[in-house]
Structures are given as C-alpha cells and as structure tokens.
Amino acid sequence: MKKEIANWGNYPVMQSDERNFTQLEDIRQFLPQAGPFIPRGNGRCYGDASLAGTTINTTRFDKILSFDTSNGILECQSGITLDQVLEVIVPKGWFLPVTPGTKFITIGGAVASDVHGKNHHVDGCFSHHVEEMDLLLADGALITCGPSLHTDLFEATCGGMGLTGLITRVRFRLKKVETSYIRQKQVKAANLEEIISLFEKYKDYTYSVAWIDCLKKGKGFGRSILILGEHATISDLSPKQKDQPLQLPKKKQITFPFNLPSWILNSFTVKAFNFLYYGKNFKKEINNTVSYEPFFYPLDAILHWNRGYGKKGFIQYQFVVPMEAKQGLIEILQRISDKGLGSFLAVLKVFGKQESLIGFPMEGYTLALDIPVRKGLFETLDELDRIVLQYGGRLYMSKDARMKPEVLRAGYQHLPQFLSIVRKYNPDGKIRSVQSDRLTLTNIKLEKLQNT
Amino acid sequence: MPTVLILGASSDMAIAIARKYAGAGYTIQLAARNAERLQPLRSDLSIRHNAPATLHEFDAEKPTTHEAFWTSLNPRPDITICVFGYLGEQKKAETDWQECARTIQVNYTGAVSILNIVANAYASTGTGTIAAISSVAGERGRQSNYIYGSAKAGFTAYLSGLRNRLFHQKVHVVSIQPGFVYTKMTENMPLPGLLTAHPADVANTVYKAIDKKKNVVYVKWFWRWIMLIIKSIPEPIFKKLKM
Numbered sequence: 001m002k003k004e005i006a007n008w009g010n011y012p013v014m015q016s017d018e019r020n021f022t023q024l025e026d027i028r029q030f031l032p033q034a035g036p037f038i039p040r041g042n043g044r045c046y047g048d049a050s051l052a053g054t055t056i057n058t059t060r061f062d063k064i065l066s067f068d069t070s071n072g073i074l075e076c077q078s079g080i081t082l083d084q085v086l087e088v089i090v091p092k093g094w095f096l097p098v099t100p101g102t103k104f105i106t107i108g109g110a111v112a113s114d115v116h117g118k119n120h121h122v123d124g125c126f127s128h129h130v131e132e133m134d135l136l137l138a139d140g141a142l143i144t145c146g147p148s149l150h151t152d153l154f155e156a157t158c159g160g161m162g163l164t165g166l167i168t169r170v171r172f173r174l175k176k177v178e179t180s181y182i183r184q185k186q187v188k189a190a191n192l193e194e195i196i197s198l199f200e201k202y203k204d205y206t207y208s209v210a211w212i213d214c215l216k217k218g219k220g221f222g223r224s225i226l227i228l229g230e231h232a233t234i235s236d237l238s239p240k241q242k243d244q245p246l247q248l249p250k251k252k253q254i255t256f257p258f259n260l261p262s263w264i265l266n267s268f269t270v271k272a273f274n275f276l277y278y279g280k281n282f283k284k285e286i287n288n289t290v291s292y293e294p295f296f297y298p299l300d301a302i303l304h305w306n307r308g309y310g311k312k313g314f315i316q317y318q319f320v321v322p323m324e325a326k327q328g329l330i331e332i333l334q335r336i337s338d339k340g341l342g343s344f345l346a347v348l349k350v351f352g353k354q355e356s357l358i359g360f361p362m363e364g365y366t367l368a369l370d371i372p373v374r375k376g377l378f379e380t381l382d383e384l385d386r387i388v389l390q391y392g393g394r395l396y397m398s399k400d401a402r403m404k405p406e407v408l409r410a411g412y413q414h415l416p417q418f419l420s421i422v423r424k425y426n427p428d429g430k431i432r433s434v435q436s437d438r439l440t441l442t443n444i445k446l447e448k449l450q451n452t
Numbered sequence: 453m454p455t456v457l458i459l460g461a462s463s464d465m466a467i468a469i470a471r472k473y474a475g476a477g478y479t480i481q482l483a484a485r486n487a488e489r490l491q492p493l494r495s496d497l498s499i500r501h502n503a504p505a506t507l508h509e510f511d512a513e514k515p516t517t518h519e520a521f522w523t524s525l526n527p528r529p530d531i532t533i534c535v536f537g538y539l540g541e542q543k544k545a546e547t548d549w550q551e552c553a554r555t556i557q558v559n560y561t562g563a564v565s566i567l568n569i570v571a572n573a574y575a576s577t578g579t580g581t582i583a584a585i586s587s588v589a590g591e592r593g594r595q596s597n598y599i600y601g602s603a604k605a606g607f608t609a610y611l612s613g614l615r616n617r618l619f620h621q622k623v624h625v626v627s628i629q630p631g632f633v634y635t636k637m638t639e640n641m642p643l644p645g646l647l648t649a650h651p652a653d654v655a656n657t658v659y660k661a662i663d664k665k666k667n668v669v670y671v672k673w674f675w676r677w678i679m680l681i682i683k684s685i686p687e688p689i690f691k692k693l694k695m
Contacts, residue, residue, distance in 0.1 A: 001640050020639060022464060023489055060464065063496035077492060088500055 005055065008306050009046040011313030011373050011401055014434065017054045021061055024136075024168060031166070032140045038433035039166040041106030042081055045113060046316040047401025048434040049161050056166060058108050064088060065169065072174035073131065078108030078167045083300075086292075091246050094174040095231065095292070097129035101347075103297050108167040113398035114159030114359040118207035118229070118296070121352030123175075125359055127158030130172045135165035138430040142168070156421035159359035161397055163422045163431055163441065179245040181232040182207070182295040186286040188278070192222025192330065196365075199350045202228050207295075210348040213274040214336045214369060215267060222333060224348060225281060232289050241289070249293035255303040262310030262372050267340035299345075309372045314343075315401055317381060318368035320351060320361060321393035328391030329365045332384055336369070339380055343370040358418045360396040368399065378402050397435065405440040457481040457529035459510060459566060460536025461490055464635040465585065468651035469533060471496075472659050474503035481529055483510035483521070484536075512536050512562030513554070522569045531662060532570045534563055534584035538600075539637045545599040552599055559603035564610055571614055575621040582618075583626040583662050584611055585654075588670070591629075591679045594695040615667060626661045627668045630654050631675035647672065 006013040018040070021027040037054040058079030066075040072094045074085065082096060083103040089095065100115040109115075110126045111133065123129075132146035135157060143165070145154040157164045187202075189195035195210050202208060207229035216223050234245050241247075299305050306314070321328040346369040351361040371377060385407045388395065394411025395403050409415055419441060432442035456473045458466050461482035470480050474497040482490045487507040494505040510521050538558035545552040567582060574580030589597050590604030608627060615625035632638065632648040649671045661669040670676045685693070 001642055020636065022467065022636065023462065025489065026636075063492035064499045065492055065495050067499045084500075 041109035075171040134169040195224040325391035468655035472655040474501035480505040515565035
C-alpha cells in the first residue's frame with residue numbers, strides 16, 4: 001500500500017509502497033519477484049537515501065540472536081534500533097562501540113551509512129567493529145560477508161547506502177564499560193583558532209565534539225563549546241550513582257506536537273539562541289558526571305524535533321575537509337555566516353584517520369548544520385560544495401538530499417571501484433533509491449562513469 | 453514462574469504479546485506451523501527479558517493433531533492466548549472453495565478444535581485463562597469481507613458461550629476485538645491512522661484484559677461505538693451500502 005514517507009529532514013516527501021517482514025523466508029521469496037526497491041530502517045538519515053517507490057522496511061525484523069556477555073559480542077537482526085540494543089547491553093556492562101547522535105537508528109542503517117560518533121578519532125566508524133553480516137541480494141541469495149569473507153561485498157556495504165543488498169543480520173563487538181555514566185568536560189573557546197587548538201590539546205579524550213556558533217562575526221568568529229567525555233569508572237560516581245552504576249537512564253520524552261511555521265527560524269532567533277547557549281556555561285570549564293543519554297543523545301529527548309524546521313523540511317549539510325585545509329573551513333564558515341545560514345545545531349568535530357571504500361570520514365574537520373529548506377538555498381549550497389571540493393573534501397551521503405553527481409564523484413576517489421562491486425552483486429540495479437538515481441549511481445553505465 | 457501459551461506465534465500481534473508476557477516474568481510457549489522459524493524470537497525473548505521460551509509445532513488446519521499437541525506441553529500453560537487467524541482474499545473465496553474453506557478452517561474450526569481441548573483441561577482443574585483474538589469484522593457481515601467476518605462471527609459466539617460455560621468452573625475467557633491493526637495481514641490495506649492500533653497496543657490490551665478479568669475488550673475504545681453504529685443500521689439500508 002502506498003504511503004507518504006520522508007526521512008528525518010522531511011525533505012523530500014514521497015509516496016512509497018512500504019513492505020514489512022518478520023520472517024527471513026518471507027522476504028527472501030519476495031525479492032526475486034519484486035520491482036526496484038531500497039531497504040529502509042527507521043528513516044533517520046536526513047535526505048533521500050532510503051526513499052524509493054518500493055521500500056523494504058526492516059524495523060519488524062528486530063530480534064536479538066545472541067549476546068556473548070563475557071566477550072561483548074552481539075548478534076542481531078538488522079531492524080533493531082540502537083535504543084533497544086542499549087537497553088539490553090548497558091545493564092550487563094557493555095556499550096555501543098560507535099554511536100551517532102541519535103539512538104533511533106537501526107543496526108542495518110548504522111552499517112549502510114557506516115555511522116561515526118564522537119569517538120571517530122579513536123575507534124573509527126561502526127563497520128570497524130562488525131565481525132560479520134548477512135546480506136540478501138536482489139535475486140534472493142543470502143551471503144555472509146565480513147572483513148575477511150567476501151571482502152569486496154563487505155566493504156561496499158559499509159557506507160554503501162543499501163545498494164548492495166538488504167542487510168539482515170549483523171554481528172559486532174561491543175565496548176566494555178564499568179558504569180552507564182560519562183565523565184564530561186565542557187570547555188569554552190572564544191573563537192575558531194582556540195577551538196582548533198583545544199581539539200588538538202584534548203585529542204586523547206575518547207569522545208569529543210564541539211557546538212559552534214556559525215553566525216558570530218569579528219573577534220568571536222567560530223566561538224564554540226568543546227564537549228569531551230570518557231566512560232566513568234565506579235570511582236567517578238557519586239555515592240547515589242554508585243548504588244546502581246549500570247542503571248539505564250529514565251525515559252523522559254516530550255513530543256514536538258506540530259510543524260513550526262518556518263519564519264520562526266531566522267538569523268535573529270538563531271543568534272539569540274546561540275547567545276544563550278554559549279552564555280549558559282558561565283565558567284570557562286565545567287566538569288561533571290552525567291548519564292550516557294544527555295551526553296550522546298540530547299535531542300532524542302524531544303520526539304519529532306525535526307518539526308521545529310517547519311513543513312518544508314530542512315537540509316543537514318555535513319562536509320569534511322582534510323586537516324591541512326583549515327583555510328577551507330574558515331572560508332566556508334565565513335560564507336555561512338555571511339549568508340545567515342546558521343542553525344541552532346552546528347557541530348564541529350575532528351575525524352581521525354580512516355581508510356575505506358565509500359565511507360564518509362577522512363582525517364580532518366567535519367561540520368554539520370541544519371538549514372531550513374527555502375528559496376535559493378540549493379544554489380548557496382552548490383557554492384559551498386565548490387569550496388569543499390576545492391579543499392579536497394566531501395559530503396556525507398546519509399545527510400544529502402541535493403548534491404550534484406559530480407560533487408559526489410569528485411569527493412569519493414574510490415567511487416568507480418565501489419560501483420563495480422555494486423554492479424557485481426546488484427547487476428540489474430534493482431536495488432536503487434531516489435538518491436542513488438539522483439547521484440547517477442544506479443542509472444548510468446559504468447563505462448560512461450569511468451570515462452568522465 | 454507462570455506459563456503462557458501463544459497459538460499462532462509468528463504473527464506481528466503474537467510477537468508483541470510474547471514480549472509483553474516475557475517482560476512480565478512469564479515462561480513462554482510459542483506454537484506455530486513452522487516452529488523452527490520462531491528460533492530468533494526465542495533467543496530474543498531470552499536475551500532481552502531473560503524469559504525461557506519453548507517452541508512447539510502447531511497447525512490450526514490439522515485438528516486431529518491438536519490433542520497430541522496439547523498433551524505434549526509441559527508444564528500445562530496457565531494462560532492460553534489464541535492469536536492465529538487468516539484474512540484470506542474475499543473475492544477469491546467467493547469462487548474458490550479452497551480459499552473459502554481455509555478461511556473458515558483457520559478462523560473458526562481450527563480455533564474451536566484447540567480451544568475445546570484447552571477448555572476441557574482447564575475446566576477439569578478449575579484453573580486457567582483463555583484469551584482469543586476475534587475481530588470486529590464478525591459483528592456484521594459486509595460484502596468486502598463476509599467470509600472472514602462470518603468465521604469470526606462464529607468464533608465470537610463460540611467464545612461468548614465458552615465464557616458462560618467456564619465461568620461456573622472458575623475459568624475465565626476473554627474475547628479481544630482489535631479493529632484495524634498494522635500487521636503483515638493488513639499490509640496492503642489503506643488503514644485510517646487514527647483508528648488503527650499497533651501490535652504493541654494489542655499486547656497491552658490483552659495483558660490488561662486478562663489481568664483485570666475483562667470479558668470483551670476493544671483495543672481502541674471507539675471501535676465499540678463504531679460497531680454499535682454499524683450494527684444499528686437497518687438492514688434495508690445496510691444492504692444498499694458499499695462496505
């Protein structure tokens with residue numbers, strides 16, 4: 001049955017025939033006779049990556065298959081969400097090896113987007129911790145792959161946006177923790193120079209990320225709050241916290257009830273928000289011990305917060321530029337500030353080294369900001385894309401709804417190799433999304449691509 | 453630890469019910485046609501909820517096997533929840549006897565066959581609870597699904613009679629009328645969001661209804677009133693409607 005679906009940015013919105021399954025056999029029989037489709041998890045990527053006329057939704061395929069509590073290895077079906085995983089593993093003293101800023105994504109989605117977290121410079125992407133997984137190919141064949149088994153398929157699936165097949169089972173390693181708390185340090189930086197040197201100074205911290213004010217000009221250009229964290233040990237806890245060191249955070253959620261009118265977000269309100277947000281930390285440095293929930297998932301406390309950007313939706317623009325391209329970061333930030341594109345949530349992070357076929361991160365600076373969709377936005381973003389490419393950077397496909405195919409090609413050096421693996425396992429291009437068609441990944445002949 | 457038997461354990465509603473009872477500390481007996489396929493659910497229940505679960509082959513369409521199935525259960529379940537059902541295709545069932553017979557067999561004959569056995573066992577000891585998923589489709593026959601509806605109507609009447617009989621033996625019977633639910637069975641139907649429940653809603657309703665010894669429950673309260681209105685339309689008008 002057709003229904004209206006969109007990803008987290010609420011742009012674009014489309015009609016899709018969505019199919020659910022709970023039994024592997026059911027979906028296995030369905031695939032060979034299905035038309036073009038794309039696998040879909042909880043719809044928490046931002047743009048058009050998991051959208052298509054037919055989508056196969058994995059969220060009912062959510063069983064935990066095994067949990068080795070002494071070695072920290074979890075095996076599950078692909079549709080389970082991170083929040084369900086956390087509820088099971090945290091009380092046993094384990095944590096996700098890598099987590100993005102929301103716990104409402106599926107494990108299959110974590111692999112398909114090869115998500116990164118605040119610990120990328122230490123622990124790499126999610127796929128770095130995957131031991132093996134099963135993939136259902138378009139013809140219904142089930143293949144197990146991993147770092148040393150069908151390696152080509154494994155590499156093209158991690159960050160491959162679902163184009164190689166439907167991920168059905170994932171086995172991955174967890175991280176041992178003594179408590180469910182995070183020892184957090186927040187340090188204010190008066191400008192961009194300072195935040196960059198703070199990242200360097202605190203690079204040994206496992207978790208680091210900065211909130212950055214994109215609209216501030218002049219002396220305070222790039223003022224930020226660096227947020228650092230380590231998993232707390234029992235000795236870090238208060239006597240009350242020590243009673244139940246592995247306690248799960250209480251579920252406190254409020255719902256954003258409706259779409260805000262889009263005019264509410266303007267450079268004045270954003271400036272006011274940024275002023276308050278920066279000002280709320282009176283001291284230069286704050287140290288405290290908090291539950292993992294507010295540290296990793298501050299926005300998950302507000303269900304449907306994406307409605308705050310209005311009915312037209314928003315774009316999350318996320319790029320990375322190499323370490324030596326600091327000037328590029330400055331140029332882009334200046335452009336953002338001049339155009340008044342600043343959003344409530346601009347996030348700056350330093351990625352560590354990464355070698356992967358199609359994954360987004362590379363060693364360097366990544367900036368992500370949310371911008372409501374409005375007239376002229378895409379032209380402005382095209383200009384930003386040019387600067388990103390000029391400095392050797394690239395854009396994150398999981399956030400993308402609008403980049404041009406040539407921007408993708410210029411940013412991802414291994415794209416032809418990735419595409420030849422996609423062609424090998426998905427020869428008829430039956431697995432395809434609005435995004436993969438837009439980026440001409442699934443509707444162009446390989447030879448043509450290699451010639452360009 | 454009390455035990456609950458779930459008949460037709462591979463459906464979306466059954467999975468939600470199994471999780472609800474596992475979370476409440478029950479031992480779960482999962483019964484379905486292809487028990488091997490329930491292996492992932494079994495591991496899930498034991499890892500997430502630390503709940504022991506066992507798998508049992510059960511086929512609603514083979515009544516002759518039901519007695520042996522029931523006696524093989526150890527321990528005897530304290531609660532039996534009958535979840536299986538078959539929507540079928542109305543248009544096909546109108547001309548294809550196999551489809552029609554299957555709809556009747558699964559939703560009525562098969563359910564009656566197993567519940568007779570369960571009821572007699574519970575009656576003999578004066579303990580136990582039976583809950584069964586019927587359907588609002590059974591409250592008035594409509595052209596769009598009257599084969600399924602009439603089988604469920606029979607089942608609803610059966611449950612009401614069974615409740616009456618077993619009351620005197622201190623055995624409680626709950627009828628659940630879900631209305632629309634987002635499941636595999638309804639995947640190709642356009643469902644009105646406000647009127648449609650999720651499998652987890654059904655599970656909560658079942659759990660509460662059994663706990664509070666309710667008789668007939670609707671998953672979303674307004675379905676009781678919607679059906680009341682539908683039932684009160686005079687037949688001369690009703691027959692002209694396209695429902």
